[in-house]
Amino acid sequence: MRAALSRHRRLLAALFAAAAAACGLAAARPHAQGARVLVAARDLAGGAVLGPSDVTVQVFPVRAVPTGSVRRATGRVLSGPMRRGEPLTDARLRSGGLLAAGDPAAVAVPVRLADAAVVRLLHTGDRVDVLAARAEGPLPARTVAAAVPIIAVPKPGPDLDEGALVVVETGRDQAAALARASVDSRLSVTILGG
Numbered sequence: 001m002r003a004a005l006s007r008h009r010r011l012l013a014a015l016f017a018a019a020a021a022a023c024g025l026a027a028a029r030p031h032a033q034g035a036r037v038l039v040a041a042r043d044l045a046g047g048a049v050l051g052p053s054d055v056t057v058q059v060f061p062v063r064a065v066p067t068g069s070v071r072r073a074t075g076r077v078l079s080g081p082m083r084r085g086e087p088l089t090d091a092r093l094r095s096g097g098l099l100a101a102g103d104p105a106a107v108a109v110p111v112r113l114a115d116a117a118v119v120r121l122l123h124t125g126d127r128v129d130v131l132a133a134r135a136e137g138p139l140p141a142r143t144v145a146a147a148v149p150i151i152a153v154p155k156p157g158p159d160l161d162e163g164a165l166v167v168v169e170t171g172r173d174q175a176a177a178l179a180r181a182s183v184d185s186r187l188s189v190t191i192l193g194g
Contacts, residue, residue, distance in 0.1 A: 034059040037069050038088040046080040046124040047152065055088060079151075080124040108151060108167050109175045114186035116156055116164035121191065126150045128189040130168065132181035144181045145174040147192060163187075 041056040048054070050073045068089040070076075077094040086092075111130055113119060122128070127149050133141035145168065152167035166189075170178065181187060 034061050035065045035069075037065055038071070038073055040082040040084050040086050040088065042084045044078055044082045046078055048078050050074060050076050050078065058085075060087075105171055106169050107172055107175050109145075109170050109178055110165050110167050111178060111187055111189075112163045112165055112182060113188060114163045115188065116162075118189065119153060119156060119164040119166060122150055122153050122166055122189070124150055124153060127192040128168070129192065130178060130181075131188050131190065132185035133188070134185050141188070144177050144187070145170050148174065 036057050037060045038055045039058050041054055044050075044054060052074055055073045066087045066089050068091055070088050070090055070093065073088055078092055079094045080092065082088070082092060127147050129143050129147065130145040131141045132144045133139075148168040148170050150166050151169045154165050154167070156164040168178075178187075
């Protein structure tokens with residue numbers, strides 16, 4: 001028996017490899033009965049304005065179509081980065097402006113962080129506490145805005161000595177507190193988990 005298996009080992013290995021490849025191709029093949037879904041054609045950065053070459057169509061089983069799938073992408077702006085093959089949903093797109101439609105009391109607030117290098121750690125969708133600390137005096141840093149989402153991370157300008165901007169979504173009271181703090185304090189953030 002061992003001699004027979006030994007002689008046919010390569011043939012059996014080739015048959016098993018062919019069967020595995022056939023199973024993989026069958027799983028990857030578009031489903032005949034399904035729904036057409038727009039997906040990212042390549043990795044895309046947050047804030048990108050979508051063009052026709054940025055998305056492609058894949059057929060998904062009807063039960064696998066994500067809630068909020070969109071049918072039109074050209075000219076729309078991504079709210080955060082997307083990976084190639086990721087389905088495009090309304091949660092990945094900005095509404096008309098920086099702010100999502102839904103909370104009429106929300107405002108977008110540009111915040112200049114004292115340390116420009118910190119901005120490289122931040123991404124659209126991160127939640128942060130904005131802290132203010134005065135350069136002189138023994139007072140500890142204070143939280144000016146708590147658990148606010150970052151809605152944009154503009155590309156830093158050439159003069160990084162002035163810090164760098166991020167845009168957060170807050171209520172009007174927190175926006176006023178941020179404006180007051182930016183006059184006499186250096187602003188920084190702590191990045192929140194989850």
